[in-house]
Amino acid sequence: MEKTQNIKRLDHKTLRHSFHLWFWGALTCFSQEHMQTFGYMASMLPIIKKLYPKHEDQVKAIHAYTAFFNTNPMLGSVIIGTTASMEEARASGKDIDGETINDMRAGLMGPIAGIGDSLIDGTLIPILLGISLGMSSGGSPIGAIFYIIAWVLIAYFGQRFLYFRGYKLGDTAVSFLVGKQGAAIRHAIGVVGSMVVGGVLATWVSVTTSLKLVGTNGKVFLNLQSKLDSIYPGLLTVVVTLFCWWLMSKKHVSAIWTMLILVAVSFIGVLVGFFNPGLSY
Structure with missing residues (x-):
């Protein structure tokens, strides 16, 4: 039977401290062996100290956070918030132990990492970079300043929202990210990201040919670029882009090798x- 007579609650100051430790130190002591284990553990220290006044209880509770942990740092804050909620329930006598917490985070860190890497690194960052490139025309520093400010604000408040949402809703917050509603939101963001990247491609990438066929009379009877423009303007740009996508996506060629191939x-x-040779491609 669950013991609920000694209900404990985490105050906002403790939760805020825990979140800031994760935000600033998610990759603390990062290594191939531990990844984000110590960043996770550090973020849980204020929670453990608040819920367990006795030192021996703190040592016993913190042991649950020595296991391997690695996920997307931005979306992973929802796992930290959910863990804080579970730790609060455990300290209040609920039927939750360290093994339950480990099972939760072990089962979630993979899906959250996959979603976060595609959503943040594959969609959000290209969108911000596309907007920044458009603002940097003529060598203006406004684009770089916009990117830095926009990324910091989105990263901070986005992680903060997910952390406290995870604490408030528990497993429900995580199920939202990996459920049907979360999939629909990720699809919509992906579509917007594709449109922005396409706009950047059309604006900043231009591949043209100078190939011309000259007749015996010295007159040009075929200007390949003019013919291509009459059929499909920007066709060579699309071909080169698809070729790069094919190399990196299908053949798993690195970006560096792709650039060397283009050279x-x-x-x-x-x-x-x-x-x-006098044109810029």
């Missing part, structure tokens, strides 16, 4: 006269 293609293209 080699450009060099050969200039030698055979397909590209004009």
Whole structure:
């Protein structure tokens, strides 16, 4: 039977302290062996000290956070908030132990990492960079300043919202991220991200050819770039973009090797006269 006569509650100051330790120290003492284990443990220290006044109880409780942990730092704050809620329930006599907490975070850190990496690194950051590039035309520093400020604000308040939502709702907050509603939101953000990246591509990337066929009379009878523009403006840009996507997505070629391949293609293209060395591609 659950013992609920000694109900304990975490105050806002303790929760805020815990969140700030995660925000600033999620990657503390990061290594291939432990990853974010110590960052997780550090964020739970204010929780443990508040709920367990006795030192021996603190040592026993903190032992649950020595296990391996690694997830997306931004979305992972919802797991930290959920853990704080579970720890509060355990200190109040609920039927929750360290093994239950470990099972929760072990089961969630993988899905949250997958969602966070695709949503943050694959969608949000490209959107911000696309907007920043548009604001940096002519060498203006406004784009860089916008990116720094926007990213810091989104990262801080986004993580803070997820942390306290995780604490308030418990497992319900996590199920929202990995459930149908969360999938719909991620899909919508992905569509917006694709539109922004497409706009950046059309604005900043331009691949053209200088190949021309000249007749015996010295007159140009085929200007390949003009023909391509009449059929599909920007066709070479799309081809090069799809080629880069194919290399990195399907063949798992790194970005560095992809750039080296583009340099080699450009060099050969200039030698055979397909590209004009005086143009910027």
